[in-house]
Amino acid sequence: MKTDPKTSNDISFEDFKDQILNDYRIAVVSRECSLLGRREVLTGKAKFGIFGDGKELPQLAMARAFRDGDFRSGYYRDQTFMMALGYLGPKEFFHGLYATTDLNKDPMSAGRQMGGHFVTHSLNEDGTWKDLTKQKNSSADISCTAGQMPRLLGLAQASKIYREVPEIDPTNFSNNGNEVAWGTIGNASTSEGHFFETLNAAGVMQVPMVISIWDDEYGISVPQEFHTIKSDISEALSGFQKTDTKNGFELIKVPGWDYTALIHAYENASDSARESHIPVLIHVTELTQPQGHSTSGSHERYKSAERLEWERENDCNKRFREWIIQNNIAGEETLKNIEKSCKQEVRNAKKEAWAEFLSPNLTEKRRVIGLLENLAAFSPNKSFINKVKNDLIAIDEPIKRDLVSHARKSLRYVIGEENESKKALQAWVNGYLTKTQPKYSSHLYSELPSNATKIPEVKPVYAENGETVDGRIILRDNFDKLFEKYPKALVFGEDTGNIGDVNQGLEGLQNKYGKLRIADTGIRETTIVGQGIGMALRGLRPIAEIQYLDYILYAIQTLSDDLATLHYRTVGKQMAPLIIRTRGHRLEGIWHSGSPMGGLVHLLRGMHILVPRNMTKAAGFYNTLMQGNEPALVIESLNGYRLKEPKPTNLGKFRTPIGVVETVKEGTDITLVSYGSTLRMVLKVAKELLEVGIDAEVIDAQSLLPFDIHHDVVKSIQKTNRLLVIDEDVPGGGSAYLLQEIVEKQGAYHYLDSAPQTLSAKAHRPAYATDGDYFSKPNEEDIFEKVYAIMHEAQPNDYPSLR
Numbered sequence: 001m002k003t004d005p006k007t008s009n010d011i012s013f014e015d016f017k018d019q020i021l022n023d024y025r026i027a028v029v030s031r032e033c034s035l036l037g038r039r040e041v042l043t044g045k046a047k048f049g050i051f052g053d054g055k056e057l058p059q060l061a062m063a064r065a066f067r068d069g070d071f072r073s074g075y076y077r078d079q080t081f082m083m084a085l086g087y088l089g090p091k092e093f094f095h096g097l098y099a100t101t102d103l104n105k106d107p108m109s110a111g112r113q114m115g116g117h118f119v120t121h122s123l124n125e126d127g128t129w130k131d132l133t134k135q136k137n138s139s140a141d142i143s144c145t146a147g148q149m150p151r152l153l154g155l156a157q158a159s160k161i162y163r164e165v166p167e168i169d170p171t172n173f174s175n176n177g178n179e180v181a182w183g184t185i186g187n188a189s190t191s192e193g194h195f196f197e198t199l200n201a202a203g204v205m206q207v208p209m210v211i212s213i214w215d216d217e218y219g220i221s222v223p224q225e226f227h228t229i230k231s232d233i234s235e236a237l238s239g240f241q242k243t244d245t246k247n248g249f250e251l252i253k254v255p256g257w258d259y260t261a262l263i264h265a266y267e268n269a270s271d272s273a274r275e276s277h278i279p280v281l282i283h284v285t286e287l288t289q290p291q292g293h294s295t296s297g298s299h300e301r302y303k304s305a306e307r308l309e310w311e312r313e314n315d316c317n318k319r320f321r322e323w324i325i326q327n328n329i330a331g332e333e334t335l336k337n338i339e340k341s342c343k344q345e346v347r348n349a350k351k352e353a354w355a356e357f358l359s360p361n362l363t364e365k366r367r368v369i370g371l372l373e374n375l376a377a378f379s380p381n382k383s384f385i386n387k388v389k390n391d392l393i394a395i396d397e398p399i400k401r402d403l404v405s406h407a408r409k410s411l412r413y414v415i416g417e418e419n420e421s422k423k424a425l426q427a428w429v430n431g432y433l434t435k436t437q438p439k440y441s442s443h444l445y446s447e448l449p450s451n452a453t454k455i456p457e458v459k460p461v462y463a464e465n466g467e468t469v470d471g472r473i474i475l476r477d478n479f480d481k482l483f484e485k486y487p488k489a490l491v492f493g494e495d496t497g498n499i500g501d502v503n504q505g506l507e508g509l510q511n512k513y514g515k516l517r518i519a520d521t522g523i524r525e526t527t528i529v530g531q532g533i534g535m536a537l538r539g540l541r542p543i544a545e546i547q548y549l550d551y552i553l554y555a556i557q558t559l560s561d562d563l564a565t566l567h568y569r570t571v572g573k574q575m576a577p578l579i580i581r582t583r584g585h586r587l588e589g590i591w592h593s594g595s596p597m598g599g600l601v602h603l604l605r606g607m608h609i610l611v612p613r614n615m616t617k618a619a620g621f622y623n624t625l626m627q628g629n630e631p632a633l634v635i636e637s638l639n640g641y642r643l644k645e646p647k648p649t650n651l652g653k654f655r656t657p658i659g660v661v662e663t664v665k666e667g668t669d670i671t672l673v674s675y676g677s678t679l680r681m682v683l684k685v686a687k688e689l690l691e692v693g694i695d696a697e698v699i700d701a702q703s704l705l706p707f708d709i710h711h712d713v714v715k716s717i718q719k720t721n722r723l724l725v726i727d728e729d730v731p732g733g734g735s736a737y738l739l740q741e742i743v744e745k746q747g748a749y750h751y752l753d754s755a756p757q758t759l760s761a762k763a764h765r766p767a768y769a770t771d772g773d774y775f776s777k778p779n780e781e782d783i784f785e786k787v788y789a790i791m792h793e794a795q796p797n798d799y800p801s802l803r
Contacts, residue, residue: 017329020259021338023084024324027056027317028342030080033093034291036350037115041295045354045397046097049295050116052079054288055214057316058254060084061262062182062212065270069133069175071538073152074141074184076116077214081184085136087120090349098357101400101439103571105356109140110439110571117141121573122537127448127629129539131172133179139537140570142561146185146192150527150558153198154534154542155181156207160277161540165516167487173539180273181534183211188219188227194526194558199281201527203240203248208273210266210280214256216287221302234283242278250280256287257319288315361398364432368407369393371428374421381413388413404432443572444606445630445706452608452628453709457657460616460648471615472641474648475505478619481652483513486541486626491581492519493528493545502547503583503641505615525554529580533563536576541626549584549635550594556603563631564606577629579622580607583636585677585728586777589768593638593777595676595761598733600633601704608632608658609705611675616645617702620656627655637677659709660702663716667697670722670787673713673738675701678728678778685783693798694791704734707741714746721753722790728761728777735760754794759786 034051041049052059055077063084066072072081082088092107099111108119119140122130139151162170163177170176185195190213202209213233217224225231234253242248250272254265262284269280288311292299300308312318324330372389376382392398392406407429414422445451483489491506497520500507510518521528525546532544546552552559559580566576585595600609608625610632612618618636625632648654664679665686674682679700686696697716701707717723723742725735735758742748743756759778766776773779785802792799 020324020329021334023060023259024320024335025338025342026060026080026084027320028339029090029346030056030083031317032343032346033079033090036346037093037097038291038295040094040097040350046115047099048114049097050076050114050293051291052077052116053290054216054311054316055256056080057259057320058212058214058256058262058284058287061259061266062184064263065180065266066136066182067180067270067274068136069179070136070182071155071179071534072118072136072138072182072184073148073155073534074118074138074182075145075148075186075189076114076141076143077186078118078184079116082118082138087136087138088118090346091353094350094353095357098353100353100357101436103573105353109569112440112569112571113141114143117143117569119570119574121570123573123575127446127450127572127575129172132538133172133175139534140566140574142565142569144557144561145189146194147557147561149183149185149192149194149198150530151533151537151562152181152183152209152211152530153201153205153207153527154531154536155538156202156209156279156534157205157531158535158538158540159208160205161490161516161535163277165514168540169487177208177277178274179208180270181207181209183209185211185213186219187213187215187217187224187233188222190233191219191227197524197527198530199237199240199249201522201524201531202279204522206247206277207279208277210269210273210282212282212284214287215283215285216289218289218293218299218303220293221297221299234281237281240281250278251283252280253283253285256284257314257316259320259323286314290315358397361400361403364403365392365395365398368403368428371407371421371425372410375410375414375425378419378421379414379417384413385410400436404429404436407432443570444568446567446575446628447572450628452624452630452632453657453659453706455624455627455655455658457660458620458623458650458653458655460620460654461650462646463649466649467647468644469647470642471645472503472505472507474645474651475615475619475636475641476500476507476509477647478622478651479506480509480512482622482626483509483517485652488539489541489543489626490517490519490535491543491545492521492531493581494521494523494547496520496545501545503638505636505641525551526558529555529558529563529578532578532580533558533566533576536578536631537574541577541579543579543581543622546580546582548592548594548638549582549596550591552580552582552600552633553596556599559607559633560603564604566606567630568606575629576631577625578631579625580631580633581622581636582633583638585635585637586639586766586773589772590765593766593773595728595734597704597727597729598737601734601737604633605705606631607705608703610634610656610658610703612656612702613637613676613679613700614640614643614645616648616654617656619651620654621658623652624655624658632658635676637680639677640680656702658703659706661708661710661712662700662702663697663712664700665696665698667695667720669695669720670724670790671697671699671713671716671720672724672726672787673699673701673742674726675704676727678726681778681780682726682783685780685787688780688784689787692788694787696787701738704737707738708746711746713742714748714751717742717748718751721751722794723748723752723754723756724759724787724790725757726759726778726783726786728766730763731758731760733760754790757786757790759783
């Protein structure tokens with residue numbers, strides 16, 4: 001279905017007629033996919049369906065204006081657009097619906113996402129970048145409404161960076177910034193904060209972005225008046241419109257059934273954004289949704305008879321068909337032939353896709369049945385095994401779960417038996433799980449040799465009489481080396497540019513590297529992260545600064561649903577090596593001293609979470625991350641910027657290893673594990689414990705995701721036989737996560753003579769001021785007494801009760 005979009009200014013009338021008929025063919029194919037897709041869900045072959053019917057015509061117009069190098073950041077109605085670009089055919093459509101775990105058959109996600117979520121491949125098999133200027137690109141969709149908006153900002157900003165920062169090599173990523181980032185969103189989702197934050201930021205920044213709003217006057221079952229002030233998003237946004245004296249958006253409103261008006265609207269939007277970097281909003285109105293929101297409900301339940309009749313009469317495909325006939329572009333017979341051919345094409349594609357999906361399962365089904373027959377022949381529990389076998393035989397169209405579930409259940413009936421048939425079935429089960437599980441679980445992190453955990457440590461080097469400086473100086477001078485070494489590196493955030501961040505870790509760097517590479521932003525955490533995701537998707541190396549760790553909660557949805565899952569949901573075909581820089585742990589009060597590490601660890605699987613105890617360690621993490629290509633969150637210790645540290649001589653070169661703990665004090669009586677600011681307290685207390693005869697071993701976790709890939713903590717416990725994990729998260733948070741990693745995954749329970757314990761903060765947010773910190777989070781006395789109590793329980797005579 002590959003097309004070669006041309007504007008109406010480039011082609012003859014005959015070519016224009018051919019284009020129109022080709023567009024009509026794509027519209028019919030897309031609609032037929034939607035109709036048959038719904039049936040496949042209702043018959044149980046597919047799990048869920050959400051389709052693009054009723055939005056075909058404007059997507060065809062958008063495809064005409066879309067160029068090589070452009071990027072889409074859209075939502076789950078855009079199937080016609082992807083078909084028009086040639087990236088989605090009917091068979092791929094149905095493989096996505098069936099969740100086929102083969103990237104060649106479902107190139108969008110190999111069955112990991114529900115249908116309607118689209119992506120193009122940005123990476124070669126070896127993880128290197130493709131030439132993105134030679135292909136039309138789509139960033140990987142997410143379901144969360146308006147969740148696609150933040151990254152759209154960064155996709156557009158990348159063109160601005162490539163155009164206006166001459167030292168950056170644009171090869172493979174940009175043609176002098178002449179690319180457009182195209183966003184799509186439903187009218188109801190414009191109520192989300194992500195949409196307004198993105199719109200405002202794009203208007204301020206003046207980046208080449210075109211947002212299309214597909215407006216069918218509903219959001220699921222809720223009509224427009226409950227979503228949007230004045231019931232009209234373009235009217236509501238009129239204050240965003242560009243004027244002769246003030247920057248803003250160009251606003252275009254166009255009916256979704258008017259082919260020529262749509263073509264011109266998208267040509268004009270493309271020109272404004274591409275040439276002048278003026279953002280544009282296209283409000284596409286009078287659209288319909290012929291099958292309702294999704295297969296989970298029917299729109300007949302909430303739309304009036306009059307509305308349903310209006311939708312039938314104003315369906316964009318129907319109006320397009322009428323326009324073709326009225327303008328003598330084609331007659332009734334020609335269009336009927338096109339429709340007949342398209343319907344047959346889609347039916348054949350559906351049939352072939354299902355057969356391809358089912359075929360390997362049927363092959364394995366026959367194999368499992370044979371194994372069960374052999375197993376039953378030698379077992380006293382033959383009748384039970386035969387029932388499992390017969391249940392499997394009765395499943396005409398088995399999925400993978402059916403096969404392995406029945407095989408595993410049958411093994412319960414031969415516990416204690418020993419024969420070759422049992423061994424054969426065990427081998428099949430183990431082999432099938434080993435082969436199949438990666439189809440669902442691979443690529444959460446990079447699986448290439450460049451994985452950050454494989455980047456070797458380089459220790460800091462110190463001069464014999466080297467200077468001792470504030471920790472922030474080490475960060476600042478290390479960043480200077482990184483920005484000099486990596487021209488594509490840039491950093492941005494609140495107070496990041498002009499004043500060099502609130503703790504002066506970037507002091508003076510804007511003057512040296514310019515306002516686009518060391519940049520200030522507005523107060524808008526979600527789109528700060530979105531800027532980083534989008535620019536990283538286009539080959540830049542952004543560092544997005546969130547001023548304090550507490551404020552990362554503003555952006556947690558974008559971090560969790562988009563950035564952390566990107567590599568996984570594209571099966572390694574897209575990457576966004578964004579570094580989130582922030583500062584946290586102990587300081588002042590409820591919203592400036594948080595350490596929500598348990599929440600972050602659980603929500604950000606797919607990212608590295610790094611918790612350095614000082615600025616040298618933090619600088620080393622940045623150096624390591626810049627050598628890799630994975631996203632990460634680095635949390636600097638907020639109370640460590642003014643603490644003195646020896647300054648290394650190999651700034652920009654030393655590397656802190658990721659996933660590796662560090663033993664900062666050796667001991668024999670108990671293993672203490674902590675990180676960040678709390679680690680420094682633990683180390684101080686460990687020295688005090690020596691005064692009462694307790695020799696503690698202190699281990700700095702350094703990295704939470706991943707944690708201790710070499711299992712060094714359990715080696716310590718083999719020596720000390722006791723464990724205490726200390727952090728300043730709430731109970732059951734980061735310390736509980738570490739306890740599971742150590743006791744369960746590393747098997748430390750084998751070597752413990754005392755119950756493993758945790759010491760965390762109180763269950764509430766930390767109260768304000770020094771006393772608030774003391775009574776809210778673990779203090780030095782808490783740590784001392786907790787360790788002493790563990791030793792008292794084990795050896796009460798040697799360590800009498802303290803209080």
